[in-house]
Amino acid sequence: MTTTSRQLLSSCKRIVVKVGTSTIMYPNGTINLQRLEKLAFVLSDLKNQGKEVILVSSGAVGVGISRLHLSERPRTIPEQQAVASVGQTELMNLYSKFFYGYGQIIGQVLMTRDIVEFPTSRLNAINTFEQLLVKGIIPIVNENDTVAVDELDHLTKFGDNDRLSAIVAEITDADLLIMLSDIDGFYDKNPNDEPDAVLFHEIHTITDDLYALAGGKGSSYGTGGMSTKLIAANHILKNTSQMVLANGEDPTIIFDIIDGKQIGTLFSAD
Numbered sequence: 084m085t086t087t088s089r090q091l092l093s094s095c096k097r098i099v100v101k102v103g104t105s106t107i108m109y110p111n112g113t114i115n116l117q118r119l120e121k122l123a124f125v126l127s128d129l130k131n132q133g134k135e136v137i138l139v140s141s142g143a144v145g146v147g148i149s150r151l152h153l154s155e156r157p158r159t160i161p162e163q164q165a166v167a168s169v170g171q172t173e174l175m176n177l178y179s180k181f182f183y184g185y186g187q188i189i190g191q192v193l194m195t196r197d198i199v200e201f202p203t204s205r206l207n208a209i210n211t212f213e214q215l216l217v218k219g220i221i222p223i224v225n226e227n228d229t230v231a232v233d234e235l236d237h238l239t240k241f242g243d244n245d246r247l248s249a250i251v252a253e254i255t256d257a258d259l260l261i262m263l264s265d266i267d268g269f270y271d272k273n274p275n276d277e278p279d280a281v282l283f284h285e286i287h288t289i290t291d292d293l294y295a296l297a298g299g300k301g302s303s304y305g306t307g308g309m310s311t312k313l314i315a316a317n318h319i320l321k322n323t324s325q326m327v328l329a330n331g332e333d334p335t336i337i338f339d340i341i342d343g344k345q346i347g348t349l350f351s352a353d
């Protein structure tokens with residue numbers, strides 16, 4: 084019997100998990116505490132199994148909107164940044180509480196694109212991740228929304244956490260990126276609009292034809308939709324790593340993915 088790429092996932096040692104806003108918020112704009120706690124449980128257990136885990140979590144803006152009791156996402160960039168500042172604090176407070184409950188210590192890493200564009204700051208970031216992992220601390224990463232601004236011609240913004248998670252996987256030399264979203268994987272069309280959409284179980288190369296099948300975001304808090312997930316997958320494949328896109332509705336799905344079960348869409352070179 085030949086060993087498939089799926090079966091090899093169980094040997095992955097360093098794993099980056101990305102959760103989108105849609106995974107950690109209820110559609111009514113409040114925080115899904117049950118899911119956050121389950122995520123902390125799963126990642127803590129993986130750590131106990133001897134894996135190294137890094138969490139890339141969106142949600143600063145969503146949680147900030149909830150904390151400030153706003154009825155909608157503010158329109159101006161400075162307002163969104165202020166909201167993200169509140170939300171990031173709240174988000175880390177919750178993660179800290181849940182991970183602490185499972186015996187883990189977390190460390191916050193806020194990143195901007197220029198960190199990885201410049202060799203010195205890139206190396207500093209790599210060193211920080213390495214030290215956190217060596218010390219058994221779980222890094223929790225987000226974009227530094229209060230300083231990363233779209234409008235400034237300063238190469239600061241990743242633009243979305245899908246791409247950020249692929250860059251984190253690259254600079255930490257991770258074996259696997261698990262991207263959790265509100266959908267079961269990558270389909271040949273948006274299944275929310277077209278019920279006969281067909282799921283891709285495995286993708287080996289990202290082509291223009293695939294990009295053409297990727298639609299926009301599914302929730303009012305998320306950014307990017309499927310196209311940024313494909314850009315992330317392309318980045319991962321170029322760095323000879325692998326990525327699984329799956330539904331984060333039940334975070335214990337991560338155990339099944341690592342067990343090699345056919346879940347979501349696997350992006351791998353073979």
Ligand SMILES: Nc1ncnc2c1ncn2[C@@H]1O[C@H](COP(=O)(O)OP(=O)(O)O)[C@@H](O)[C@H]1O
Nearest residue numbers: 103104105264270272273298300301302305308
């Ligand atoms: N081809 C496709 N396959 C799967 N989902 C798609 C596709 N095209 C568009 N989508 C949409 O992408 C959404 C996920 O992206 P997004 O809302 O940015 O999630 P997240 O907050 O997890 O990053 C899905 O809910 C779905 O509506």
Ligand SMILES: N[C@@H](CCC(=O)OP(=O)(O)O)C(=O)O
Nearest residue numbers: 103104141142143144244306
């Ligand atoms: N830094 C932003 C991330 C926005 C983002 O990429 O969201 P998502 O598409 O839900 O992963 C935040 O924390 O709200």
